[in-house]
Amino acid sequence: MRSIRFPAEKAPDAIEVIRAAFGVGRELTTVEEARLREAFARYEEEHGRGDLLSPSEYFVGELGDDFRNAYIQTYENRRLESLRTTLKSLAANRCPRCGGSRPGTLDHHLPKKEYAEFSVYPKNLVACCQECNGKKGATVGGNPEETFLHPYFDSIPPVAFIKVDLDVQETHVTATVSFDPDAPIADTLLKARMKYQFEKIDVNARIESEIIEYITERSANISQMVEAPNPTNVADYLRQYAITTDSLYTCGSWQSALLRKLAENHDFCSGGYKVMLPQSLEDAPA
Numbered sequence: 001m002r003s004i005r006f007p008a009e010k011a012p013d014a015i016e017v018i019r020a021a022f023g024v025g026r027e028l029t030t031v032e033e034a035r036l037r038e039a040f041a042r043y044e045e046e047h048g049r050g051d052l053l054s055p056s057e058y059f060v061g062e063l064g065d066d067f068r069n070a071y072i073q074t075y076e077n078r079r080l081e082s083l084r085t086t087l088k089s090l091a092a093n094r095c096p097r098c099g100g101s102r103p104g105t106l107d108h109h110l111p112k113k114e115y116a117e118f119s120v121y122p123k124n125l126v127a128c129c130q131e132c133n134g135k136k137g138a139t140v141g142g143n144p145e146e147t148f149l150h151p152y153f154d155s156i157p158p159v160a161f162i163k164v165d166l167d168v169q170e171t172h173v174t175a176t177v178s179f180d181p182d183a184p185i186a187d188t189l190l191k192a193r194m195k196y197q198f199e200k201i202d203v204n205a206r207i208e209s210e211i212i213e214y215i216t217e218r219s220a221n222i223s224q225m226v227e228a229p230n231p232t233n234v235a236d237y238l239r240q241y242a243i244t245t246d247s248l249y250t251c252g253s254w255q256s257a258l259l260r261k262l263a264e265n266h267d268f269c270s271g272g273y274k275v276m277l278p279q280s281l282e283d284a285p286a
Protein backbone atom coordinates (compact mmCIF):
# COMPACT_ATOMS: atom_id res chain seq x y z
CA MET A 1 0.00 0.00 0.00
CA ARG A 2 1.67 3.20 -1.04
CA SER A 3 1.29 6.63 -2.57
CA ILE A 4 2.26 7.47 -6.12
CA ARG A 5 3.33 10.95 -7.08
CA PHE A 6 1.46 12.01 -10.18
CA PRO A 7 4.15 14.22 -11.72
CA ALA A 8 2.82 17.49 -13.11
CA GLU A 9 4.87 17.08 -16.28
CA LYS A 10 3.22 13.72 -16.94
CA ALA A 11 -0.31 14.86 -16.18
CA PRO A 12 -1.96 15.46 -19.51
CA ASP A 13 -4.73 18.05 -19.75
CA ALA A 14 -7.82 16.04 -18.95
CA ILE A 15 -10.00 17.84 -21.49
CA GLU A 16 -7.45 17.22 -24.24
CA VAL A 17 -7.43 13.55 -23.30
CA ILE A 18 -11.18 13.38 -23.87
CA ARG A 19 -10.90 15.22 -27.19
CA ALA A 20 -8.21 12.76 -28.26
CA ALA A 21 -10.38 9.84 -27.16
CA PHE A 22 -13.39 11.11 -29.10
CA GLY A 23 -11.34 11.81 -32.22
CA VAL A 24 -12.74 13.77 -35.14
CA GLY A 25 -16.14 12.12 -35.07
CA ARG A 26 -17.40 13.67 -31.85
CA GLU A 27 -16.95 17.26 -30.70
CA LEU A 28 -17.03 18.20 -27.06
CA THR A 29 -19.72 20.85 -26.53
CA THR A 30 -19.09 24.01 -24.50
CA VAL A 31 -21.56 22.86 -21.86
CA GLU A 32 -19.93 19.44 -21.59
CA GLU A 33 -16.52 21.00 -21.24
CA ALA A 34 -17.70 23.32 -18.47
CA ARG A 35 -19.39 20.46 -16.62
CA LEU A 36 -16.30 18.31 -16.93
CA ARG A 37 -13.97 21.02 -15.65
CA GLU A 38 -16.26 21.44 -12.68
CA ALA A 39 -16.30 17.68 -12.02
CA PHE A 40 -12.51 17.41 -12.30
CA ALA A 41 -12.02 20.31 -9.90
CA ARG A 42 -14.32 18.64 -7.37
CA TYR A 43 -12.43 15.37 -7.81
CA GLU A 44 -9.15 17.13 -6.95
CA GLU A 45 -10.76 18.86 -3.99
CA GLU A 46 -12.25 15.68 -2.50
CA HIS A 47 -9.28 13.50 -3.42
CA GLY A 48 -11.43 11.19 -5.49
CA ARG A 49 -13.39 9.92 -2.50
CA GLY A 50 -16.53 8.07 -3.48
CA ASP A 51 -18.25 8.92 -0.21
CA LEU A 52 -17.91 12.66 -0.94
CA LEU A 53 -18.47 12.80 -4.69
CA SER A 54 -21.90 12.11 -6.11
CA PRO A 55 -21.98 10.85 -9.68
CA SER A 56 -22.91 13.52 -12.22
CA GLU A 57 -26.58 13.84 -13.09
CA TYR A 58 -25.59 15.25 -16.45
CA PHE A 59 -23.39 12.53 -17.94
CA VAL A 60 -26.02 9.79 -17.85
CA GLY A 61 -27.71 7.57 -20.42
CA GLU A 62 -26.28 7.76 -23.93
CA LEU A 63 -24.17 10.76 -23.04
CA GLY A 64 -22.58 8.74 -20.26
CA ASP A 65 -21.99 5.88 -22.70
CA ASP A 66 -20.02 8.21 -24.99
CA PHE A 67 -17.55 8.70 -22.16
CA ARG A 68 -17.50 5.09 -20.99
CA ASN A 69 -16.87 3.94 -24.57
CA ALA A 70 -14.06 6.46 -24.95
CA TYR A 71 -12.08 4.41 -22.43
CA ILE A 72 -11.58 1.75 -25.12
CA GLN A 73 -9.12 4.17 -26.70
CA THR A 74 -6.61 3.40 -23.93
CA TYR A 75 -6.27 -0.17 -25.22
CA GLU A 76 -3.40 -1.42 -27.32
CA ASN A 77 -3.04 0.24 -30.70
CA ARG A 78 -5.73 2.80 -29.91
CA ARG A 79 -5.45 6.56 -29.71
CA LEU A 80 -4.81 6.72 -25.95
CA GLU A 81 -2.47 3.77 -25.62
CA SER A 82 0.33 6.09 -24.48
CA LEU A 83 -1.80 7.29 -21.56
CA ARG A 84 -2.06 3.71 -20.33
CA THR A 85 1.70 3.26 -20.70
CA THR A 86 2.41 6.46 -18.77
CA LEU A 87 0.08 5.53 -15.91
CA LYS A 88 1.53 2.05 -15.65
CA SER A 89 5.05 3.43 -15.53
CA LEU A 90 4.08 5.58 -12.52
CA ALA A 91 3.44 2.42 -10.51
CA ALA A 92 7.05 1.30 -11.11
CA ASN A 93 6.12 -2.37 -11.25
CA ARG A 94 4.57 -2.50 -7.77
CA CYS A 95 0.83 -2.58 -7.28
CA PRO A 96 0.08 0.50 -5.13
CA ARG A 97 -2.84 -1.28 -3.43
CA CYS A 98 -1.30 -4.56 -2.24
CA GLY A 99 2.42 -3.96 -2.75
CA GLY A 100 2.66 -7.08 -4.88
CA SER A 101 4.18 -7.24 -8.32
CA ARG A 102 2.69 -6.90 -11.81
CA PRO A 103 0.40 -3.88 -11.77
CA GLY A 104 -0.70 -4.73 -15.29
CA THR A 105 -4.23 -3.36 -15.33
CA LEU A 106 -5.78 0.08 -15.05
CA ASP A 107 -8.42 0.47 -12.39
CA HIS A 108 -11.08 3.17 -12.39
CA HIS A 109 -10.71 4.46 -8.87
CA LEU A 110 -14.31 5.67 -9.09
CA PRO A 111 -16.13 3.15 -11.26
CA LYS A 112 -17.07 4.32 -14.73
CA LYS A 113 -20.42 2.59 -14.51
CA GLU A 114 -21.57 5.23 -12.02
CA TYR A 115 -19.12 8.02 -12.78
CA ALA A 116 -19.07 8.20 -16.59
CA GLU A 117 -17.46 11.66 -16.40
CA PHE A 118 -14.27 10.13 -14.95
CA SER A 119 -14.01 7.28 -17.49
CA VAL A 120 -10.85 8.69 -19.10
CA TYR A 121 -9.92 11.23 -16.43
CA PRO A 122 -6.20 10.41 -15.99
CA LYS A 123 -6.21 10.90 -12.22
CA ASN A 124 -9.06 8.43 -11.87
CA LEU A 125 -7.01 5.72 -13.57
CA VAL A 126 -4.63 3.78 -11.35
CA ALA A 127 -2.36 0.96 -12.41
CA CYS A 128 -2.81 -2.03 -10.13
CA CYS A 129 -2.67 -5.79 -10.25
CA GLN A 130 -5.46 -7.91 -11.67
CA GLU A 131 -6.43 -9.32 -8.28
CA CYS A 132 -6.72 -5.94 -6.57
CA ASN A 133 -8.69 -4.63 -9.50
CA GLY A 134 -11.13 -7.49 -9.05
CA LYS A 135 -11.30 -7.30 -5.26
CA LYS A 136 -11.69 -3.57 -4.88
CA GLY A 137 -15.13 -3.40 -6.38
CA ALA A 138 -17.12 -0.21 -6.74
CA THR A 139 -16.89 2.52 -4.13
CA VAL A 140 -19.91 4.77 -4.39
CA GLY A 141 -21.16 6.62 -1.36
CA GLY A 142 -21.15 4.75 1.91
CA ASN A 143 -18.97 4.75 4.96
CA PRO A 144 -15.81 6.92 4.68
CA GLU A 145 -13.86 4.35 6.65
CA GLU A 146 -14.61 1.86 3.91
CA THR A 147 -13.20 3.78 0.99
CA PHE A 148 -10.07 2.70 -0.79
CA LEU A 149 -7.02 4.91 -0.59
CA HIS A 150 -6.28 6.95 -3.65
CA PRO A 151 -2.63 6.36 -4.57
CA TYR A 152 -2.32 9.83 -6.17
CA PHE A 153 -4.04 11.80 -3.42
CA ASP A 154 -3.69 10.00 -0.10
CA SER A 155 -0.31 10.28 1.54
CA ILE A 156 0.61 7.06 3.19
CA PRO A 157 2.67 8.10 6.22
CA PRO A 158 6.33 7.01 6.21
CA VAL A 159 5.96 4.63 9.12
CA ALA A 160 5.98 0.86 9.45
CA PHE A 161 2.35 -0.28 9.47
CA ILE A 162 2.69 -3.94 8.58
CA LYS A 163 2.93 -6.53 11.28
CA VAL A 164 4.81 -9.71 10.39
CA ASP A 165 4.36 -13.02 12.15
CA LEU A 166 7.24 -15.34 11.54
CA ASP A 167 7.29 -19.09 11.84
CA VAL A 168 10.78 -20.58 11.80
CA GLN A 169 10.68 -24.36 11.79
CA GLU A 170 13.27 -27.02 11.11
CA THR A 171 11.97 -27.56 7.61
CA HIS A 172 10.56 -24.21 6.58
CA VAL A 173 10.26 -20.52 7.31
CA THR A 174 6.95 -18.83 6.66
CA ALA A 175 5.58 -15.39 7.40
CA THR A 176 2.16 -13.81 7.45
CA VAL A 177 1.44 -10.12 7.27
CA SER A 178 -1.36 -8.07 8.80
CA PHE A 179 -2.15 -4.44 9.40
CA ASP A 180 -0.50 -3.37 12.64
CA PRO A 181 -3.19 -1.92 14.94
CA ASP A 182 -0.42 -0.10 16.85
CA ALA A 183 0.99 1.65 13.79
CA PRO A 184 1.73 5.26 14.75
CA ILE A 185 -0.71 6.98 12.40
CA ALA A 186 -2.33 10.04 13.94
CA ASP A 187 -5.04 10.50 11.29
CA THR A 188 -7.65 8.03 12.54
CA LEU A 189 -9.72 8.06 9.35
CA LEU A 190 -6.65 7.39 7.22
CA LYS A 191 -5.64 4.58 9.55
CA ALA A 192 -9.09 3.02 9.39
CA ARG A 193 -9.07 3.22 5.58
CA MET A 194 -5.64 1.61 5.41
CA LYS A 195 -6.79 -1.22 7.64
CA TYR A 196 -9.98 -1.65 5.62
CA GLN A 197 -8.11 -1.83 2.33
CA PHE A 198 -5.47 -4.18 3.73
CA GLU A 199 -8.13 -6.63 4.80
CA LYS A 200 -10.49 -6.18 1.88
CA ILE A 201 -7.89 -7.05 -0.72
CA ASP A 202 -6.45 -9.72 1.54
CA VAL A 203 -2.84 -8.62 1.19
CA ASN A 204 -1.57 -11.68 2.99
CA ALA A 205 -3.07 -14.17 0.55
CA ARG A 206 -2.09 -11.97 -2.36
CA ILE A 207 1.63 -11.91 -1.60
CA GLU A 208 1.98 -15.30 0.09
CA SER A 209 4.12 -16.85 -2.63
CA GLU A 210 6.12 -13.64 -3.08
CA ILE A 211 6.98 -13.74 0.63
CA ILE A 212 8.37 -17.29 0.38
CA GLU A 213 10.33 -16.33 -2.71
CA TYR A 214 11.65 -13.27 -0.92
CA ILE A 215 12.81 -15.20 2.16
CA THR A 216 14.52 -17.73 -0.11
CA GLU A 217 16.33 -14.99 -2.02
CA ARG A 218 17.50 -13.29 1.17
CA SER A 219 18.66 -16.66 2.55
CA ALA A 220 20.72 -17.17 -0.59
CA ASN A 221 22.15 -13.65 -0.15
CA ILE A 222 23.16 -14.46 3.41
CA SER A 223 24.96 -17.64 2.42
CA GLN A 224 26.79 -15.88 -0.41
CA MET A 225 27.44 -12.41 1.00
CA VAL A 226 27.94 -12.72 4.75
CA GLU A 227 31.53 -13.81 5.29
CA ALA A 228 31.20 -15.07 8.84
CA PRO A 229 27.51 -15.90 9.11
CA ASN A 230 27.15 -15.87 12.89
CA PRO A 231 23.82 -14.59 14.31
CA THR A 232 25.12 -11.04 14.83
CA ASN A 233 26.47 -10.68 11.31
CA VAL A 234 23.36 -12.18 9.74
CA ALA A 235 21.13 -9.83 11.73
CA ASP A 236 23.30 -6.84 10.77
CA TYR A 237 23.14 -7.82 7.14
CA LEU A 238 19.35 -8.05 7.24
CA ARG A 239 19.01 -4.70 9.02
CA GLN A 240 21.26 -3.06 6.48
CA TYR A 241 19.22 -4.62 3.68
CA ALA A 242 16.07 -3.24 5.32
CA ILE A 243 17.46 0.28 5.16
CA THR A 244 18.16 -0.08 1.44
CA THR A 245 14.67 -1.51 1.00
CA ASP A 246 13.10 1.47 2.78
CA SER A 247 14.51 3.73 0.11
CA LEU A 248 13.18 1.49 -2.66
CA TYR A 249 9.70 0.64 -1.41
CA THR A 250 9.28 2.92 1.65
CA CYS A 251 9.45 1.69 5.22
CA GLY A 252 5.75 0.81 5.09
CA SER A 253 6.48 -2.01 2.68
CA TRP A 254 6.05 -5.63 3.64
CA GLN A 255 9.63 -6.26 2.47
CA SER A 256 11.04 -3.86 5.08
CA ALA A 257 8.83 -5.22 7.85
CA LEU A 258 9.78 -8.78 6.98
CA LEU A 259 13.52 -8.07 6.91
CA ARG A 260 13.40 -6.44 10.34
CA LYS A 261 11.42 -9.33 11.75
CA LEU A 262 13.91 -11.82 10.32
CA ALA A 263 16.79 -9.79 11.79
CA GLU A 264 15.37 -10.02 15.28
CA ASN A 265 14.65 -13.74 15.06
CA HIS A 266 17.51 -15.64 16.66
CA ASP A 267 16.52 -19.02 15.21
CA PHE A 268 16.54 -17.64 11.70
CA CYS A 269 19.82 -15.74 12.10
CA SER A 270 21.63 -18.62 13.80
CA GLY A 271 21.15 -20.90 10.82
CA GLY A 272 17.38 -21.20 10.32
CA TYR A 273 17.77 -19.42 7.00
CA LYS A 274 19.57 -22.50 5.62
CA VAL A 275 16.36 -24.50 5.37
CA MET A 276 15.25 -22.14 2.62
CA LEU A 277 18.29 -22.77 0.46
CA PRO A 278 18.37 -25.08 -2.49
CA GLN A 279 20.69 -28.02 -1.73
CA SER A 280 23.51 -26.72 -3.92
CA LEU A 281 23.77 -23.46 -2.01
CA GLU A 282 23.40 -25.04 1.39
CA ASP A 283 26.45 -27.25 0.82
CA ALA A 284 28.61 -24.51 -0.62
CA PRO A 285 31.31 -23.08 1.64
CA ALA A 286 30.39 -19.66 2.97
Ligand SMILES: [Zn+2]
Pocket residue numbers: 095096097098099100128129130131132133
Ligand atom coordinates in the same frame (compact mmCIF):
# COMPACT_ATOMS: atom_id res chain seq x y z
ZN1 LIG B 1 -2.48 -5.48 -6.03
